[in-house]
Amino acid sequence: MSKAKCQRGEGSTRRVSPKPVFDPACARPFVAGLLSVPVAGLGQMVFGRGTRGALFALIEVLFCVLYFRVLALPLARLGTLGTRPGVDDSRQILLAGILAAMVALMYGSFHVYNVLDAARGARGQRQASRRVRLRSFGAVSPYLYTAPAFAGATLVILVPLVFGICLAFTNYNLYHSPPANLFSWVGFENFKRILSPLSPWRAEFLRVFVWNITWAVLGTTLAFGLGLGIALALLNPGVRWRSLFRAILMLPWAIPATVSIMTFSGLFNTTFGPVNQILKSIGLRAIPWFQDPFWAKIAVLLTYVWVGFPFNMAVSSAALQSIPTELYEAARVDGASAWDCFARITFPLLFRVVAPVLVLSFAGNFNNFSIIYLLTGGGPAVPSSRGSGATDILITWVYNLGFQQLQWSYASALAVIIFLIVVGMSMLNFRLSGAIMQLQGEGEQDG
Amino acid sequence: MADRFKPKCTRPVRAGRPGTAGAYLVLVIACVFVLYPLLWIVSCSFRATAGIVGSSLIPTEASLGNYRQIFTDRNIFFPRWFFNTVKVSAMSSLAALVLAAPAAYAFSRMRFPGRRASLIWLLIIQMFPGFMAIVALYTLLGWSGLLDTHLGLILIYAAGSIPFSVWLLKGYFDSLPRSIEESALVDGATRFGAFTRIVLPLAKPILYVVGLINFIGPYADYLLAQVVITSSSKWTLAMGMRSLTISQFATSWPLFSAVSVLAAIPMVLIFLSSERYIIPGLTRGAVK
Structure with a gap:
């Protein structure tokens, strides 16, 4: 988006000189975004928004800790839904996997936001400062108001819904019934x-x-x-x-x-x-x-x-x-x-x-x-x-x-x-x- | 005098004699259709003899024996069922309002990225058949140690009604004028202060309606209660009544009738006294 704006801005100069002039200001959003892809907040830090960048980086570090400590195992077991009959409960594995996947997805969308934010922030100092002001408490508050309702609806409606949809792609029946037995993925077999x-x-x-x-x-x-x-x-x-x-x-x-x-x-x-x-x-x-x-x-x-x-x-x-x-x-x-x-x-x-x-x-x-x-x-x-x-x-x-x-x-x-x-x-x-x-x-x- | 010149017939049906007679006929037949089952169940509850239940509405030997039994028999103990039900229904209704009202306010008054998507998302996720959630909810409750507790039941009822409540409340908030809030904000009130001190008091009718609907749902629910609650001391009314109709159908029928009558009376009173709020509340949310 920002690149397009830059080119449009150049349009008038381009007519005068047919050679495209490289404008370093135009590359900044792109570079900032690129920097923030591996390390959240890096783009922000390089282009003069240190605190914000540090906060973003901290969130990524926290997520990585959470991932390796908590989320990695349930996500990995989601593939098989358990291997030891009588020990593993496929239902619990599936549910834990879904919860872990949701947390990972939430982080994923944060990371995408971080990249876009880096690009936006690097576009220009004045714009950035205005945006920073806009993103103060007033912009966060709608999410605070809706958070309890969303947390409740997610846990009690959405997670069970995803769980139910997942069961439709398994062979959970009398013969594959936890805790004594395991069930596993069967694709579209049931629908067929x-x-x-x-x-x-x-x-x-x-x-x-x-x-x-x-x-x-x-x-x-x-x-x-x-x-x-x-x-x-x-x-x-x-x-x-x-x-x-x-x-x-x-x-x-x-x-x-x-x-x-x-x-x-x-x-x-x-x-x-x-x-x-x-x-x-x-x-x-x-x-x-x-x-x-x-x-x-x-x-x-x-x-x-x-x-x-x-x-x-x-x-x-x-x-x-x-x-x-x-x-x-x-x-x-x-x-x-x-x-x-x-x-x-x-x-x-x-x-x-x-x-x-x-x-x-x-x-x-x-x-x-x-x-x-x-x-x-x-x-x-x-x-x-x-x-x-x-x-x-x-x-x-x-x-x-x-x-x-x-x-x-x-x-x-x-x-x-x-x-x-x-x-x-x-x-x-x-x-x-x-x-x-x-x-x-x-x-x-x-x- | 002036009344005589006002058009008398303003309603869809002409006020001619045959029309009125027809209307009375329709209404009387409808009332009989409505009242017969109710009078029958009331009369059953006064029957002394258990087994034979006839069609006549006046029992041959009337007695209060059934009522006495459900208030004394520890296995069919109406007061406990009733107390459990009212507790669960009231708490879930209250919790639903606390969860849904701030969200509905944000959806009505604020514009933020993801607002429209969230509203549609809320609508769609509640259309999945509810009890398919039961396996997952059962596991979740087991993890959190809330199986066989009223708290678990309350949390599920409350959170499960969020989408519906949010939509209904948002519809009403939309119809409230913003000017009062805005002047309060100019005078230095916080957003949250404007919400709790201005919008909520103005929205009392819809809070009442949503609260009532969220009270009725758990009050009558059998399916979820029966999965979450196992010990009979925690049974709700619906579970108790179901146990009476399943166990020894014909013999416990009079007992079932007595429980039914007592279970229905509070709801009928609440409903008839608040019916005039319910219809505008519902149509305002649904039709608009």
Whole structure:
């Protein structure tokens, strides 16, 4: 960057004399940067910023000590994930390796920064001093404010995430299960097995995936439809005791999900559940809610609609109330019917507000673990070789594969696939809602 | 008098008689749909006989026996489960706020290299299926000696909710005017002083909402608690309830119902009294 600036500066002189004149000032940033490549801070020290350079050099020395004392061993063992069965625990080796790699990466980015800083500082004394002033406490403070959150998110979310992704490339299963045995790297083997045609994995993956999509679409649509319908009824100006109705209808949202889901498992119980007893008392047959794949799916959906509609109702009614009333008055003057009002004004305007919320709840529902796990446990069992039940969605299947069958390798590979799907959907959502664009706008202001 | 000339029908649905009747019909059916499961579980909790559970909402022999048992039986000891749960939920909610609020403030008010990348990074990393983290978290907790402790559980809940909390708080901070802070800064207040004395008090509604959501999550969570906690004296409510539904399903159902009712009541009260903050808080963060 700095070199380009120099050449541009020379452009006018170049026209006068065709021979390029060597300007030593132009080489300084380059030399300074080069000096700082092997020894951090050397470039800064040579070009007159002794304290800063000394500090940088000290950091490099400290890192080298840390590297040879602490980091070198876990990094080296990352390649094999352990060699002595029963002594080495591959899980611990992998985790230690990831932590060490992260520290090394952090130092690596510091070192790159150091080289750029040396080059920038050597460009000219005046610029440097201004930059030094800018880089005083004010420039560091954002990082102090965000440091606790980043430390927490890194340890509890990022490190386990990287660990999970790494497991997808190993053979961690029942036969390669620490502490008695070791597991090792297998490359893309698990993904190949899951996605290659004719493998039993693929057939089962597709079946679960289709139900997963169906479940997320149907659940979100039904809960939203019901929520919208009730919000419309609630906002009808003729309705009295509105706050009482509203309080009652909000109850499912307020009740801890575990309580309501387990309650529904009792309600739908085939032998003693009240739903079947009511059906019998009005002369219908009892429905095998948790034994028949079709009815189990209905039960899961019904439960979700009960749990999920209040949120949709709340969001819809907030959105409905934000529609300017003048629009309806104008439409009525023009002779529009109630249906016209709904179809031409309410729905389009409402949809613009709730679309991001809908996509978000679709993504949440796609991975709605607790409702499936606590209600049906993924069952009823269907003929399958990889242990997925009729109502299993990807995430509950992954859980089952990991915790019940100890097939962590496949579970992790599936988790990576789910992760990619959800990230894709969310990217779509943010494109829709414009959050990214808003951020980009802010980014331009960053300067 | 003037009211008569104001347009009465300003809502999406016309206030005609059939419309209103239809609205009432929808609302009443919806209320029945909502209330039946709840009344059923309440009625179960008063049932004296264990095995046979019918569909009628009024138990033939009502008794407080189940409630008495969960307050005296040392194996099904509701007060301890409840205390553990409230302790874990409250501490994680508080810790999440302490971790997330300064970061959200920096993201909202300061411009620094890496800001945009960090925000997107926070969004993306939380989309990985949470429990896939369990093997790694289990190992980490083992190393730090935090397995089977509430502290371990609290730290994971708190740190795990950071991305969501940061985004929600940042959205709200963005909507607060900067002028008050800036004048305080001109008057010689420090950045941190402006944050703690001006921005945080102004942001009370969203702090409340984020705190509440981070309280509800651990309160209902079963999955992580069951992995981290092993000794039954440290069980949370969800673990206790799950143990009742798994063990002897039909026989312990009334006990489960009693625990459920008592577990749900505080949440319902908190939620209904603060619902009017939650919706604006959520839509402000999500829709904007």
